[in-house]
Amino acid sequence: MTTTVNDRGRNTMAKAESRQALGFVSPALIGLALFTVLPVALSIVMGFYDWPTYGEKKFVGFDNYAKLFTSSPDFWPALRNTAVFTILYVPVSVILSLTLALSLHERIRGRAALRILFFIPVVTPMVANVLVWKMILQPQGMLNGLSMEWFGFQLPNFLADPQWAMVMVVIMSVWQGLGYNMLIFSAALEQLPDSVMEAAKLDGASGLTLLWKVKVPLISPSIFFASVMTLISSLQVFVQPQLLTGGGPGNATQPLVQFIYNQGFKFQDLGLAAAAGWILFAIIIVLTAAQFVAQKKWVHYEH
Amino acid sequence: MKKAHIGFMAVAAVASLALSACGGASTGGGASENSVVIDMWSGSEDDTAALNAQLAIAKEEHPELDITMRTAPWGDYFTKMTTNMASGNMACISGMNSGQLSGYTAGFQALSEADLKTAGLDAADFAPGALEILQNKGEMYGVPFDMSTMLVYYNADQLKAAGAKTPEIGWTFEDFEQTAKAATTKGKMGLGIGMGDFQWQALPISRAGVQPVTEDGTLDLTNPDFVKASEWYGDLVTVQKVAAPVASASDAGWGENQFSSANAAMAVDGTWNAVGYLNNDPGFEAGMAPLPAGKNGSLGLVLGSGFGLAKDCKNKDAALKVLGSLLGQKSQDYIATSGRSYPARLSSQPLYFETIDAKYRNQVKSTFEAAFENVQGQRVSDNWSKVGTFIQPNLVSVYNGQDTMAKVLDSAQQQFAK
Amino acid sequence: MSRGERVRLVFQHAAIYIAALIFMAPLVYAFFSALKPNGEMFATPPRLVGSELRWSNFAAVFEYGPFVTYIANSFFVAIAGTLVVLFVSTTAGYAFGRLRWKGRDAIFVLFLATLMVPQEVIVIPMFTLMQWLGWVDTYPALILPFAFTAFGTFLMRQFFRGIPFELDEAARVDGAGPIRTFVQIILPLSKSGVAVLSVFTFMSFWNSYLWPLIVTVDYNKLGTLPVGLASFSGLTGTRWDLQMAAAIISMIPTTILVIALQKHLVKGISMAGLGGR
Numbered sequence: 001m002t003t004t005v006n007d008r009g010r011n012t013m014a015k016a017e018s019r020q021a022l023g024f025v026s027p028a029l030i031g032l033a034l035f036t037v038l039p040v041a042l043s044i045v046m047g048f049y050d051w052p053t054y055g056e057k058k059f060v061g062f063d064n065y066a067k068l069f070t071s072s073p074d075f076w077p078a079l080r081n082t083a084v085f086t087i088l089y090v091p092v093s094v095i096l097s098l099t100l101a102l103s104l105h106e107r108i109r110g111r112a113a114l115r116i117l118f119f120i121p122v123v124t125p126m127v128a129n130v131l132v133w134k135m136i137l138q139p140q141g142m143l144n145g146l147s148m149e150w151f152g153f154q155l156p157n158f159l160a161d162p163q164w165a166m167v168m169v170v171i172m173s174v175w176q177g178l179g180y181n182m183l184i185f186s187a188a189l190e191q192l193p194d195s196v197m198e199a200a201k202l203d204g205a206s207g208l209t210l211l212w213k214v215k216v217p218l219i220s221p222s223i224f225f226a227s228v229m230t231l232i233s234s235l236q237v238f239v240q241p242q243l244l245t246g247g248g249p250g251n252a253t254q255p256l257v258q259f260i261y262n263q264g265f266k267f268q269d270l271g272l273a274a275a276a277g278w279i280l281f282a283i284i285i286v287l288t289a290a291q292f293v294a295q296k297k298w299v300h301y302e303h
Numbered sequence: 304m305k306k307a308h309i310g311f312m313a314v315a316a317v318a319s320l321a322l323s324a325c326g327g328a329s330t331g332g333g334a335s336e337n338s339v340v341i342d343m344w345s346g347s348e349d350d351t352a353a354l355n356a357q358l359a360i361a362k363e364e365h366p367e368l369d370i371t372m373r374t375a376p377w378g379d380y381f382t383k384m385t386t387n388m389a390s391g392n393m394a395c396i397s398g399m400n401s402g403q404l405s406g407y408t409a410g411f412q413a414l415s416e417a418d419l420k421t422a423g424l425d426a427a428d429f430a431p432g433a434l435e436i437l438q439n440k441g442e443m444y445g446v447p448f449d450m451s452t453m454l455v456y457y458n459a460d461q462l463k464a465a466g467a468k469t470p471e472i473g474w475t476f477e478d479f480e481q482t483a484k485a486a487t488t489k490g491k492m493g494l495g496i497g498m499g500d501f502q503w504q505a506l507p508i509s510r511a512g513v514q515p516v517t518e519d520g521t522l523d524l525t526n527p528d529f530v531k532a533s534e535w536y537g538d539l540v541t542v543q544k545v546a547a548p549v550a551s552a553s554d555a556g557w558g559e560n561q562f563s564s565a566n567a568a569m570a571v572d573g574t575w576n577a578v579g580y581l582n583n584d585p586g587f588e589a590g591m592a593p594l595p596a597g598k599n600g601s602l603g604l605v606l607g608s609g610f611g612l613a614k615d616c617k618n619k620d621a622a623l624k625v626l627g628s629l630l631g632q633k634s635q636d637y638i639a640t641s642g643r644s645y646p647a648r649l650s651s652q653p654l655y656f657e658t659i660d661a662k663y664r665n666q667v668k669s670t671f672e673a674a675f676e677n678v679q680g681q682r683v684s685d686n687w688s689k690v691g692t693f694i695q696p697n698l699v700s701v702y703n704g705q706d707t708m709a710k711v712l713d714s715a716q717q718q719f720a721k
Numbered sequence: 722m723s724r725g726e727r728v729r730l731v732f733q734h735a736a737i738y739i740a741a742l743i744f745m746a747p748l749v750y751a752f753f754s755a756l757k758p759n760g761e762m763f764a765t766p767p768r769l770v771g772s773e774l775r776w777s778n779f780a781a782v783f784e785y786g787p788f789v790t791y792i793a794n795s796f797f798v799a800i801a802g803t804l805v806v807l808f809v810s811t812t813a814g815y816a817f818g819r820l821r822w823k824g825r826d827a828i829f830v831l832f833l834a835t836l837m838v839p840q841e842v843i844v845i846p847m848f849t850l851m852q853w854l855g856w857v858d859t860y861p862a863l864i865l866p867f868a869f870t871a872f873g874t875f876l877m878r879q880f881f882r883g884i885p886f887e888l889d890e891a892a893r894v895d896g897a898g899p900i901r902t903f904v905q906i907i908l909p910l911s912k913s914g915v916a917v918l919s920v921f922t923f924m925s926f927w928n929s930y931l932w933p934l935i936v937t938v939d940y941n942k943l944g945t946l947p948v949g950l951a952s953f954s955g956l957t958g959t960r961w962d963l964q965m966a967a968a969i970i971s972m973i974p975t976t977i978l979v980i981a982l983q984k985h986l987v988k989g990i991s992m993a994g995l996g997g998r
């Protein structure tokens with residue numbers, strides 16, 4: 001008897017909670033449906049059309065996709081560049097920002113100010129960042145000037161050399177984005193329970209052991225989060241190469257999103273741009289899913 | 304997950320339906336019959352003020368019309384025009400530049416004799432060649448308010464210090480090379496090498512005496528004369544070493560910056576920057592000369608900006624009247640006397656020189672007159688902007704010796720010839 | 722502290738301050754570039770400080786274009802956008818993080834998937850949508866389309882989950898409904914989370930470039946700062962000096978915000994479970 005009443009009570013309560021939840025979630029749901037799902041659906045449709053900026057739109061099935069893979073000279077290089085950028089950028093950025101967060105421990109004086117300092121490039125307009133890096137890197141620039149003066153050694157024309165250009169895009173991006181992940185790791189380290197640290201120290205762990213065996217595993221969830229977000233953003237990289245190298249020399253630093261931008265806004269082939277966008281989306285989904293699967297191996301969750 | 308999936312599909316289906324239903328519906332700029340919207344680029348407050356002065360003239364001449372103007376900076380204007388065209392949102396009157404036209408002809412109405420008449424314009428009033436500026440394959444898509452061509456600008460102080468000969472009207476490519484070589488000294492270079500289409504192509508075109516596009520709009524980048532002249536141009540950096548290699552493919556204005564920062568003694572740039580260079584920031588004495596002459600004399604392109612009529616415009620007659628005012632005598636006189644650019648109307652042109660500092664007036668006048676004597680309308684292929692987008696980042700490789708000019712031109716020809 | 726430890730600490734300080742110095746170099750260069758005359762921007766050999774410190778560049782920024790309008794618009798859009806994001810994200814985060822309902826987790830996964838859609842892919846359809854709504858060249862178009870991204874909801878959900886569930890139970894016993902629980906208990910406990918989300922959202926609105934560029938027609942009316950920065954590049958070249966000065970001006974508000982909320986920022990991130998466990 002009591003159980004039924006309880007069940008019914010729980011049921012009505014659950015129903016009430018569902019109704020209320022709907023109320024809470026509906027602004028976000030409606031907004032997301034209108035401003036993300038709908039445009040996304042539209043862009044899927046566009047991918048199947050020959051969709052010039054102006055004039056007749058024509059259904060072409062998978063032609064845009066076929067064109068990308070077989071006859072678009074910049075598409076494969078763009079995929080390659082995005083891959084190279086990601087492979088270089090993600091580990092360097094994550095490792096450096098983690099090192100930085102670990103170095104800024106509580107015994108360092110002025111750590112709050114230092115944290116803000118390392119965060120400033122994140123909030124600086126990219127136009128300004130890029131302009132300065134160009135002035136530093138160009139042959140008549142600061143770096144080569146110093147090298148000539150001190151060592152009499154002529155540095156390469158960094159942004160005009162196919163290999164160096166990508167390296168510099170990566171370095172500049174790392175510099176620009178370092179503060180973001182650093183903040184996440186700092187937060188995680190701040191959160192480490194004192195009791196665990198004390199216990200580890202009593203066990204004789206110190207220095208690197210403490211770091212590798214205790215600290216890093218404890219903050220591995222945040223390392224995971226940062227790697228996922230960094231991976232997604234590096235697959236979507238656009239502004240840095242667009243402004244720093246213009247995608248050049250040739251197409252040596254043109255990533256996929258710049259390819260999409262060019263197709264859509266410069267060459268006015270919106271269908272092809274949308275198709276390329278969907279390939280990028282697929283890559284992001286697959287890699288993110290892979291990361292989620294792989295995390296079980298190394299991310300340490302405490303329950 | 305399954306439910307979400309179905310929901311997603313439903314949205315996609317609705318979206319595609321909505322698309323087919325609403326695809327044709329557009330606002331076409333200008334709601335009422337008497338309203339005309341003008342889209343134009345404008346960066347600074349000065350630019351906007353000048354446009355407003357012309358707008359005022361149009362309003363005064365047509366008080367019955369409700370004319371409004373919307374502006375965006377030059378760099379963004381064409382990105383926006385793409386979205387506006389894609390969505391049928393183009394303003395009835397839109398600003399256009401000769402270098403950009405080929406990508407946007409689909410949005411513009413080809414203007415007929417009758418249209419010009421409605422606008423109250425007479426072709427004979429414009430400078431010879433001016434009406435070719437906004438032409439594409441024989442159709443006229445707009446009427447220019449200014450005309451320009453490329454010149455060689457020089458840093459007189461630097462040339463003097465290096466003992467190099469000063470460029471002058473009637474000079475040849477031998478003279479050019481001599482000056483460039485002599486001026487390359489003490490860490491300064493003879494020439495700021497060009498990255499923009501106009502800036503880099505001007506010398507090869509003048510030297511070869513041909514444009515890289517044939518009269519019927521076919522791409523002709525592999526024309527032997529043009530290739531040879533272009534190779535010569537690239538060699539200025541890699542072989543003759545009279546120009547510094549470009550640092551990055553995003554440096555669209557490399558050569559001009561090198562010149563205005565006093566790092567290079569010469570640069571090729573448009574007549575539009577004449578006044579700017581004369582009043583340069585580092586304060587050097589600047590001068591100008593027409594492009595040097597090759598074996599067949601010198602050849603320059605006539606360039607410029609103007610206004611066109613959107614194909615979708617609902618009230619074309621009213622818009623044409625506004626177009627007439629914007630390009631009428633009064634408005635053109637204003638452009639000339641404000642010294643902003645060299646007007647396209649013959650009778651307004653002399654006014655331009657009066658605005659120039661008396662010290663330079665004669666040089667500017669004679670250089671302009673000489674330069675505009677040997678000009679041709681710019682020919683472009685349908686995908687000219689793609690060609691430019693492809694070539695520019697590859698020029699960096701050419702200037703840095705990683706690729707050859709011939710290969711780049713050949714590859715562009717292969718890709719974009721159709 | 723042992724001697725060895727002390728020596729190590731000194732070395733650590735030295736290393737980190739040198740790193741900070743190198744790290745700062747480009748920013749210092751940027752600052753001094755904003756004080757140079759335009760013609761010296763690319764002078765060779767490059768010099769940190771120009772022939773004069775032209776402070777008037779900062780004033781000239783305001784004379785060049787409608788810069789005050791750009792700043793006002795940026796503030797309005799960023800603040801309004803942040804408020805919308807805070808409202809939408811906290812409510813949805815609450816529903817996803819603390820209420821039980823059917824289909825919750827499936828819908829949440831869908832939410833997260835939208836994080837992966839590159840903005841450049843949907844701007845054109847988004848623009849078409851704005852036209853159907855008649856929003857082109859209006860404030861709603863600048864504020865709303867990117868105010869519903871899943872990031873905020875995700876962040877707030879993580880954050881709310883860190884708050885002990887006993888508090889809800891206690892509130893329920895007191896007869897409080899979800900709305901009261903949300904407003905009186907959950908929100909006040911989430912100040913750090915709200916601070917983090919505010920900074921990140923404000924930053925993304927403040928620096929957003931591509932979308933305002935596309936959806937604004939008349940820059941004199943609705944232009945924002947990043948778009949305004951682009952207006953220093955014209956048909957006849959670029960005013961580098963003014964562009965740099967304008968960039969310096971435009972980074973002030975976000976920097977102040979970061980400094981002001983610094984403490985909450987670190988705490989907030991860790992409590993959201995993004996940082997820690």
